[in-house]
Amino acid sequence: MKSTDPITRLVSAFTKLPGVGERTASRLAFFILNQPDEIANELAQALVEVKEKVGLCERCCNLTDERLCSVCQSQRRDHSVICVVENTPDLRAIENTGEFTGSYHVLHGLISPLEGIGPDDVHIRELLKRLESPAANGDAAVDEIIIATSPSVDGEATSLYLSKLIKPLGIRVSRIASGVPIGSELEYTDKSTLSRALMERRDL
Amino acid sequence: MKSTDPITRLVSAFTKLPGVGERTASRLAFFILNQPDEIANELAQALVEVKEKVGLCERCCNLTDERLCSVCQSQRRDHSVICVVENTPDLRAIENTGEFTGSYHVLHGLISPLEGIGPDDVHIRELLKRLESPAANGDAAVDEIIIATSPSVDGEATSLYLSKLIKPLGIRVSRIASGVPIGSELEYTDKSTLSRALMERRDL
Incomplete structure (x- = not known):
């Protein structure tokens, strides 16, 4: 042939x-x-x-075929809480839990000094605009930023960078918990996950 | 969404x-x-x-974007030997061995009484036309038909049907060998393959 x-x-x-x-x-x-x-x-x-x-949502950079994505358009979401994710699949994973009622911000990447990806290469500027002006966030003032990047080196670096940038604005910054996954066997949990779970133990 | x-x-x-x-x-x-x-x-x-x-080759029913497929067009192939295969992936598998220099006929299916697929539902009529008139086979008379359908129930049924149909025309009909695959362990070979290998043993 x-x-x-x-x-x-x-x-x-x-x-x-x-x-x-x-x-x-x-x-x-x-x-x-x-x-x-x-x-x-x-x-x-x-x-x-x-x-x-398909392009980026003007507000949160989620992928959408409209000017604003369906989350940003929704009146039933709490636009004072923004969950920051690396990409749209991560956003969908969180949506699938059905637990989160706030809005999102999609970075489309993580800060990675080793690969030469700096803060300007991901959509951090758009996030700051939302925090600084309620108009850019659909007239909602932001109370809390939940950083939901992966607990990887780049995910942690991005989280640290965002937290240093946002905390001085007087906005609460939180990070999703890391630890032993639900349903897994302690015996087979890797060392770093287990030591993190010990370090971040909670009082009962 | x-x-x-x-x-x-x-x-x-x-x-x-x-x-x-x-x-x-x-x-x-x-x-x-x-x-x-x-x-x-x-x-x-x-x-x-x-x-x-992409449509069917006018002569052998192989998939092609021309009137005749590249095998049927080739002057270097032996058009007096026709290898009958179930489909184009099977044809490609045989081509990849580099061992076969004849031409093909692609049935695009196997006779399957259980599923109600009869001889007229696969391209057997086109094969018979090639055997009966040298003009339909690019002016080459056919000496041998090699039936290379899988050694499954339907593959065997198709093989038997073709052999009964073609042998009376005075054309040699052969079937690819079944047996223990090269490089496999006898211990892990399934029963039916092993008994077939015993039945079809060859003198050394």
Whole structure:
């Protein structure tokens, strides 16, 4: 087969997706070929549309196809509490708990001195604007910032940076708890998680 | 989020692919969103193109974007030997061995009485036409048919049916060997493979 035939091109386009190797790509391509046209057309259209229509929410930088995302638009959310997350999948994970009724701010990255990613490379400036002017936050003054970045080196660095920046504004800054995951076995919990859980123990 | 927003639509289009669950689909969608437009556009274009341009080879029913597939077009292949396969991935698997220099015939299915798939539902008629008229086989008379369907119930049924149909035409019909796979441990070989290997033992 020539390397430019449509099947080979489709296989090679599939291999660009994460976790898709040559074998999976080829299986997906033959699946597409064996299915009615709609499957291929729907996926093709969704791919083009998502890139054309989805952008950042003007207020919280969440991904949305409107000017404001659905959380920022909602009257039932508490816009005085902002949960800061690294990216949209993290936002969705928190939404899925059903526990959080505040609004979000999506950084789209973490500060990483090692990789040369500074505060200006993530959407921190937009967060500060929300804190400084109620108008930029839909007329709601902010009472608390919950920093929900991962407990990784970059996540901690970002958390520290934000906390130093925001605390002087007189706003409460909190950090999600780290510790032993619910349902896990203590025996199999890694050392750093366990020592963190000991360090951050709570009085009962 | 509304169920009709572009991200949700892309996630749901991805879940229609085999082996892609909600989580993987969501990971793929956010990957697409974070990448330059080309990744999405290339995949979208390849999806549409493959459905528009790829059809069956007029002679062997292989998938191709031309009138004849590259194997049927080739002057260096032996068109007097036809290897019958279930589908294009099987054809590719045999091509990848580099051992076969004949041509192919792709059935696009197997006879399966249990699932109500009869001889007319797979491309057997096209094969018979090639055997009966050299013109339909690029002016080459057929000397041998190698049946390379899987050693499954349907694969064996198809093989038996073809052999009964073709042998009376005075054409040699052979079947790929079944037995213990190269490099495998006898201890872990399943019973039916092992008894087949014993039954079909060869003199040394």
